[in-house]
Amino acid sequence: MALDELRSKGNEAFKAKKYADAIHFYTKAIELSPQAEAAAALYSNRAACWQNTGKAANALKDAESCITLRPSWIKGHYRKGAALESMQRYDEALKAFQQAAKMEPENEEIADKLQQLVLILRERNEKSTPESCRTAEEAKNIGNSLFSAGNFERAMLFYSRAIALSQEGNVEQANYYANRAACHQQTRNYHLVINDCDKALEIDPTHVKALLRRAIAYEGLESWSKALNDYNQVNRAFPGMAAVSQGVLRCQRALRG
CATH class of the missing domain: 1.25.40.10 (Tetratricopeptide repeat domain)
Structure with a gap:
């Protein structure tokens, strides 16, 4: 036919x-x-x-x-x-x-x-609670939904559950740490941002979102050299990102005094 x-x-x-x-x-x-x-x-x-x-x-x-x-x-x-x-x-x-x-x-x-x-x-x-989630994917999805709705404190709990349910050292676990760091960033808890980004980068040293979020956190703490170092790493991997270029300029200006 x-x-x-x-x-x-x-x-x-x-x-x-x-x-x-x-x-x-x-x-x-x-x-x-x-x-x-x-x-x-x-x-x-x-x-x-x-x-x-x-x-x-x-x-x-x-x-x-x-x-x-x-x-x-x-x-x-x-x-x-x-x-x-x-x-x-x-x-x-x-x-x-x-x-x-x-x-x-x-x-x-x-x-x-x-x-x-x-x-x-x-x-x-x-209705959901972190404990009710049976898989890391389920916890992450609820965390993402809560994050999109601006409920950062509750999103953190679900990302924490995703981390707990994920395989240690798995690339997805790095993503969950970076996601939780984004929640801390929204609440301006820069030390916790850095902690979570450090953990993500231990798993995946090239994790761009973790590098970028850590750079922003270092800026928030006025650790200009460390922020600049992270921005430069992102810039080398993905040249031309406007947010990164602007971050580099801010850090350079601050370091010049």
Whole structure:
């Protein structure tokens, strides 16, 4: 069968809610390796079939394939958000729908999804305790959500839980230390920022966020030479960052007196 015929049969089966048949036809069409735009639509359609048969993990995989082929097409991001929501991965679902909303700000369906997810996350954040988190990823996600809401003190508790649940010396653990440092930065507790950044950098000496946050903390303590050293390290790794260049200039001015 030709591509157009396979796609047409897939669409007919989908409309008739014969999702297994639709998946069969869309899969055969994908195997013909069509151009990116056509393939993206097929992956999107098959993702919708998986979603309707309760196979959200497969839907997510197809949605991501769709996004890879057509990053600026809203449907891939919508399908991804729907799959993640079904998997109760609400933080990631929110990001996917936010990406879709950037493409179509007036889309009411996406706006409704965003509103629903914000309410779900707000309720989860209010009810959750660090001790209730069973994985570092879960604790981190709640910490991130609380941080975004400006609840830095509570976010710290969840990042601490993520650190406790993570493998010692793992790169992800360095990220959790850097995240907690960001909370301390917001509350201007610069000594604790430095402590957490030091721990992150012991695990990953090139951790840019930890270097940058430690530089800002050293500035806050007027330790200009140490701040300059960290800014210079970041500058060597990622030249041209405006915040870093400005930090270098501030430190140089302070050191000149």
